[in-house]
Amino acid sequence: KNQVEQSPQSLIILEGKNCTLQCNYTVSPFSNLRWYKQDTGRGPVSLTIMTFSENTKSNGRYTATLDADTKQSSLHITASQLSDSASYICVVSGVAGNNRKLIWGLGTSLAVNP
Amino acid sequence: ETGVTQTPRHLVMGMTNKKSLKCEQHLGHNAMYWYKQSAKKPLELMFVYSLEERVENNSVPSRFSPECPNSSHLFLHLHTLQPEDSALYLCASSQARVSYEQYFGPGTRLTVT
Numbered sequence: 001k002n003q004v005e006q007s008p009q010s011l012i013i014l015e016g017k018n019c020t021l022q023c024n025y026t027v028s029p030f031s032n033l034r035w036y037k038q039d040t041g042r043g044p045v046s047l048t049i050m051t052f053s054e055n056t057k058s059n060g061r062y063t064a065t066l067d068a069d070t071k072q073s074s075l076h077i078t079a080s081q082l083s084d085s086a087s088y089i090c091v092v093s094g095v096a097g098n099n100r101k102l103i104w105g106l107g108t109s110l111a112v113n114p
Numbered sequence: 115e116t117g118v119t120q121t122p123r124h125l126v127m128g129m130t131n132k133k134s135l136k137c138e139q140h141l142g143h144n145a146m147y148w149y150k151q152s153a154k155k156p157l158e159l160m161f162v163y164s165l166e167e168r169v170e171n172n173s174v175p176s177r178f179s180p181e182c183p184n185s186s187h188l189f190l191h192l193h194t195l196q197p198e199d200s201a202l203y204l205c206a207s208s209q210a211r212v213s214y215e216q217y218f219g220p221g222t223r224l225t226v227t
Contacts, residue, residue: 004156034215043204043218044157045116089157102216104156 003027004092004105012111017080021108023073023090031093035064035075038087038107047075047088080112117141118219120205126225127195135190135222137205143217145210146188148180151202151221163188164210195226 004025013019025033032051036044048057048064050073056065061078077084087107094101118139127133139146148160162170163182177199179191188205202223206216 041223042220043116043118043206045218046215049215102159106154106156 004090004103006088006090006105006108008108009106010109010111012113013080015080015082015112015114019077019080019110021075021077021088021090021110023075023105025071025073025090025092025103027071027092027094027103029095030068030071031095033064033066033073033093034091035062035073036089036091038089040086044089077110082112082114085110085112116217116219118205118207118217120203120219120222122222123220124223124225126227127192128227129195129197131195132191132193134192135203135205135224137188137190137219139186139188139205139207139217139219141207141217143207143209144185145208145214146182146185147206147208147216148188148190149204149206149218151204157204161190192224195224197226200224200226 007022030052032049034049035047037047038044047059047062050057050066052068063076066073075088087109089107090105092103121136145164147162150158150160159172160174161180166182166185177194181189202221204221205219208214208216
């Protein structure tokens with residue numbers, strides 16, 4: 001069964017600190033992997049999209065890595081800010097026949113405290 | 115703002131009511147989606163429309179009825195809902211189906227009493 005698992009489930013850090021969120025997946029065949037940020041009461045907003053040939057991609061203070069061999073991805077947040085408090089969701093796009101399917105993780109809830 | 119708007123933002127309805135959720139995208143996309151987001155569950159894809167034609171319906175109960183009159187508008191008609199239907203309903207759009215980046219609206223928080 002195709003799955004996307006994220007860890008930790010929740011995380012609390014102090015403002016200014018760095019953190020790393022993990023995503024492991026079993027989706028195969030694999031097309032691409034995305035990280036979304038979802039603020040409370042809002043819709044998800046895309047941070048990065050990576051194909052199997054990309055190892056790392058940055059978006060400001062957010063850096064995503066991908067190891068397609070081990071089926072692992074991480075999202076590193078540098079110099080965290082209070083506005084980084086949100087849920088971070090890993091989404092993997094697989095292929096089923098002629099259709100592409102998005103498999104959503106449960107997300108990691110991040111709280112950045114002053 | 116992502117270019118996708120949803121109304122209403124909050125809705126409380128009884129089990130015998132009929133209501134509709136509205137979504138509008140201003141991005142020139144040709145695919146639109148309805149998702150359900152419940153606590154402690156991943157996003158669940160409900161319906162996909164591509165070029166105004168429904169191309170996917172993921173075993174959603176008939177009490178949810180989508181409508182896509184044109185490529186910019188998407189509705190979700192609700193009737194005789196159950197309390198377990200209470201959730202955040204998200205609309206999204208993309209340039210083409212699934213493989214392209216999806217842009218989400220802010221969602222409608224639905225409570226069924």
